[in-house]
Amino acid sequence: MDTLSGLLESPKARGAFLLKSVFSPPWGLRIEDRAPLSLVTMLHGSAWVLREGADPVRIAAGDVAVVRGPEPYTLVDDPSTPPGITVDPEQRCNTIDGEDVTEAMFLGVRTWGEPHRTGSTVLLSGTYQAPNEVGRRLLAGLPALLVQPAAAARTPLIGMLAAEVDKEDIGQEVVLDRLLDLLLINVLRSWLMEPGTGAPLWFRAQSDPVVGRALRLLHERPSQSWTVASLAASVGVSRAVLARRFTKLVGEPPMSYLTGWRLTLASELLRDQDLSVASIAQRVGYSGPFALSAAFKRERGVSPREFRRGKRSEEILTAGSDRRTVVLGT
Template sequence: MDALSGLLESPKARGAFLLKSVFSPPWGLRIEDRAPLSLVTMLHGSAWVLREGADPVRIAAGDVAVLRGPEPYTLVDDPSTPPGITVDTEQRCNTTGGEDVTEAMSLGVRTWGEPQRTGSTVMLSGTYQAPNEVGRRLLAGLPALLVQPASAARTPLIGMLAAEVDKEDIGQEIVLDRLLDLLLINVLRSWLIQPGTGAPLWFRAQSDPVVGRALRLLHERPSESWTVASLAASVGVSRAVLARRFTGLVGEPPMSYLTGWRLTLASELLRDPDLSVANIAQKVGYSGPFALSAAFKRERGVSPQEFRRGKRSEETLTTGSDGRTVVLRT
């Protein structure tokens, strides 16, 4: 698996929270659910995304906004509209007066808000509820807000998701999870290939004839006992040249990058209850479960066993790039 495939393979929603919301202006939602990642797309009408310390960003019909948490944000019909409802960590909705309107404003299966009429805003949202559903490396590389304009989407996925969200067929949760994953991957592919969008350094480094080959080797053979010298020999350059070039393009030394990639793979494998920590250690290049546990605890703040049970350190939740906004060009 190359570096890009490894990144795009990580989104795996598990019972993601999907909702179609219907409002008539003026309306405003304050989102305080602390979710690691959410997607918002407008089916009808438009909305503004407000975040502390950032300019308002408009999303129109067909646009897809990817919002990285856990910091709160606000969705409103107009930047001047105060939010009347707050969404909490349990996806409960409360008015500014403290009234719980979660059930009162239900409009049916995965549909919420006000009865639809001419001029209504219809918004579709999907929320990943745990960082391991997205992948730590992916979360760390994303901007706080990424917007894909409708003109750049060229995908039937929005329509498919909208058609499925209010159904209750057999296996519906799996269908919705996979459609949400595909929509996120579609946005990410557009983001990664656009110049000047702030894509991770390691992705841009893949085009380098030396560093790109080194990255592919690390991704394809993570269990190998790599050293800077052996990796340099495999790509045909000196140890000093590889170390300097890799660090300059990727932003960290080769062995540091390898550690991060191994632990990313370990995080994915820990989802499989049939794999022991010893099995996982062997697959990702550690001498045994104790070596993997020590590295995992040092980098993630929790042991593999704690991670598997669902415990996450606060560092894992808040790791990320700066608060920049990226809008993909049409």
């Protein structure tokens, strides 16, 4: 698996929170759900995304905004409109006076907002509710706000997601989860491939003839007992050359990168309840469950079993400190 596939293989929503919201101006939502990642796309009308310490960003019909949490953000019809409703971590909606309007504004299957659905603004939001549904390496590399304009999207996924969100067919939750994943992956591919958008160092390093080969080997054979010396021999350079070049281009030494990749794979495998921690350790290159547990606890702040049960670590939830806004195609 190459580094791009490894990154894009991470998003796996499980019972993601999807909602179609209908409003007429003036309207405003303060999102305080602490979700690690959310997607917002406009079906009709436009909205502004407001974040503390950043300029307002407008999203129009067909645009897709990827918002990295857990910091709160605001969606409004106009930057001057104060938010009238706050969304809490349980996805409950309260007015500024504390009134719970979650049920009062319910309009049917996964649809919420003003009565009679006469609003001129219709937005579709999808929320990944746990960090392990997205992947630590992906969260750490993302800007705080990533916007893909409609002109750059060229995908039927928004229409497909909008058509499915109102349905209650057999397996509907799985269909919606996979469509949300595909929409996110579509935006991520544009971000990674477009020059000047600030893609992670390790992604850009793929094009280097030495480091790129080393990265592919680590991704393809994570269970191998790699050392810097053995990796250097495999790509045909000295240990010192590889260590220096890898660290410069990727931003961390080869063995540090390997540890992160092994734990990323372990996080994915921990979703399978039928796999023991011992078998997962063997698959990702650790001598046994204790070695994996020690590394996992040290890097992630929780043990593999705690992670499997869904216990959150602040270190995972707040991965990354990039507060940039990236608008693709500009």
